[in-house]
Amino acid sequence: MNRYLTTFAIAATFAASVHAQTTAPARATVKVTIDSGVLVGEVADSVNVFRGVPFAKPPVGELRWKAPQKPDKWPGERTAFANEPPCPQPVNADGTPNGGGVAGVQSEDCLYLSVHAPANANRAPVVLWLYGGASFLGAGHLGSYNGTSNAKQGVITIPINYRLGSLANFSHPALTKAAGAKEPLGNFALTDAVAALEWIKRNVAAFGGDPDNVTIAGQSAGAAMVVNLLSIPSAKGLYHKAIIQSGALLRPGQTLAEAEKRGVDAAKALGLPENATAAQLREVSAQTLVATEATRRGVATPIDNRFRTISTADALNAGTEIDVPVLVGSNSGEPGFDAARTVAKLAGDSGAGAWLYNFAYVPGFRHDEWKGGAIHSAELMFTFDSIDTSGWAASAAGKADAADRAVAKLVNSCWIAFYKMDAKAKSFTCANGVTWPAYTEAGDDAMKFTDKAQIVKSQGIPSGPPRPANAGS
Numbered sequence: 241m242n243r244y245l246t247t248f249a250i251a252a253t254f255a256a257s258v259h260a261q262t263t264a265p266a267r268a269t270v271k272v273t274i275d276s277g278v279l280v281g282e283v284a285d286s287v288n289v290f291r292g293v294p295f296a297k298p299p300v301g302e303l304r305w306k307a308p309q310k311p312d313k314w315p316g317e318r319t320a321f322a323n324e325p326p327c328p329q330p331v332n333a334d335g336t337p338n339g340g341g342v343a344g345v346q347s348e349d350c351l352y353l354s355v356h357a358p359a360n361a362n363r364a365p366v367v368l369w370l371y372g373g374a375s376f377l378g379a380g381h382l383g384s385y386n387g388t389s390n391a392k393q394g395v396i397t398i399p400i401n402y403r404l405g406s407l408a409n410f411s412h413p414a415l416t417k418a419a420g421a422k423e424p425l426g427n428f429a430l431t432d433a434v435a436a437l438e439w440i441k442r443n444v445a446a447f448g449g450d451p452d453n454v455t456i457a458g459q460s461a462g463a464a465m466v467v468n469l470l471s472i473p474s475a476k477g478l479y480h481k482a483i484i485q486s487g488a489l490l491r492p493g494q495t496l497a498e499a500e501k502r503g504v505d506a507a508k509a510l511g512l513p514e515n516a517t518a519a520q521l522r523e524v525s526a527q528t529l530v531a532t533e534a535t536r537r538g539v540a541t542p543i544d545n546r547f548r549t550i551s552t553a554d555a556l557n558a559g560t561e562i563d564v565p566v567l568v569g570s571n572s573g574e575p576g577f578d579a580a581r582t583v584a585k586l587a588g589d590s591g592a593g594a595w596l597y598n599f600a601y602v603p604g605f606r607h608d609e610w611k612g613g614a615i616h617s618a619e620l621m622f623t624f625d626s627i628d629t630s631g632w633a634a635s636a637a638g639k640a641d642a643a644d645r646a647v648a649k650l651v652n653s654c655w656i657a658f659y660k661m662d663a664k665a666k667s668f669t670c671a672n673g674v675t676w677p678a679y680t681e682a683g684d685d686a687m688k689f690t691d692k693a694q695i696v697k698s699q700g701i702p703s704g705p706p707r708p709a710n711a712g713s
Contacts, residue, residue: 381647672693
């Protein structure tokens with residue numbers, strides 16, 4: 241073949257490749273109109289999926305360390321096919337996922353959510369999901385939180401990103417001085433969650449959701465946020481049930497003065513003076529904040545007497561918490577079951593019920609690793625029925641067996657039943673026909689998940705291994 245024919249053949253091959261790429265099967269799309277404009281999502285497996293949906297303005301510049309603002313409206317149609325970058329956090333230099341499951345690019349412009357909704361939904365129950373990650377790692381788009389299975393059973397799932405580390409939990413006298421008299425201080429991840437709930441209240445009907453049946457749910461640090469939301473005045477009425485997975489510790493409230501002192505010390509570790517101004521603090525790059533040991537985890541949330549007026553521990557003991565049904569528990573290979581039982585006792589002592597669980601199922605392909613029982617986060621791919629998209633999908637592929645998948649469908653069915661349950665109910669029934677009664681001290685009933693689901697007495701469930709002294713939420 242002469243060089244001209246060779247050149248022609250190469251060009252033809254390239255053109256065929258481009259043609260193949262540009263003539264790929266068309267994506268099935270779906271449109272909804274919300275208060276910010278028109279969204280274009282995709283239809284996948286009878287589920288309407290919208291990704292990268294802004295629920296607030298980017299919290300950058302002057303909006304760093306402020307409560308989130310309603311997003312701007314956009315002209316025309318906004319494509320919602322892809323996830324936006326997660327919030328700034330430490331990531332591994334070799335590109336492997338960090339402890340929160342995140343790798344790659346992050347951005348301080350990160351207040352986005354995704355929606356998995358049943359096609360043709362009509363007043364479907366809604367769950368707002370708050371991921372775990374010790375309050376400085378994680379993202380809402382991870383595969384463990386895939387809402388496809390929920391949507392196929394009539395439930396809309398909305399995972400969100402919320403601010404992390406010192407971009408979320410940071411107080412400083414200069415920020416207090418610069419804030420308006422009623423502006424929230426130091427609780428910015430929680431303000432993000434409330435903003436997302438407000439977004440749901442305004443917009444979820446457009447996706448076929450019921451704004452009067454919203455569950456807040458989270459695991460680990462996300463569960464700790466759910467605990468805190470049980471006593472946030474501005475959250476009242478925006479949600480109607482709560483799920484707390486492995487994050488039921490009731491901590492006393494930190495005063496604003498204590499948080500400000502910790503903030504000053506953290507800023508000094510960055511080389512800023514003790515009298516640093518708000519402008520100087522906002523000039524510190526997000527990368528610096530997440531890469532510096534003194535600042536990457538944040539300085540905890542204060543009782544600012546504006547947004548957060550009481551700790552949930554005090555509210556539960558006083559009986560003044562937001563009274564909604566609560567489902568709470570932990571895994572067999574982690575500490576926390578006694579704390580979960582305490583929350584169930586206090587949350588269910590009057591009014592709405594509380595449900596207590598212990599997840600003790602160990603997949604066959606993990607028997608050699610999980611000698612002490614189901615580890616922290618082990619329940620996620622079962623409560624979401626997301627084995628094939630979870631963070632463990634690579635190790636589960638070809639290894640998860642029929643028993644694992646049956647347990648996932650069973651556990652997920654219990655969560656689905658809770659989402660759909662009337663808020664006044666005192667029991668609900670899972671797919672195996674087992675009725676799950678609300679926990680009371682007298683009845684002491686808890687659901688134990690092994691290769692089956694059965695009601696047992698909670699006092700017979702081990703509390704789990706001791707909690708490390710430095711354990712995060």
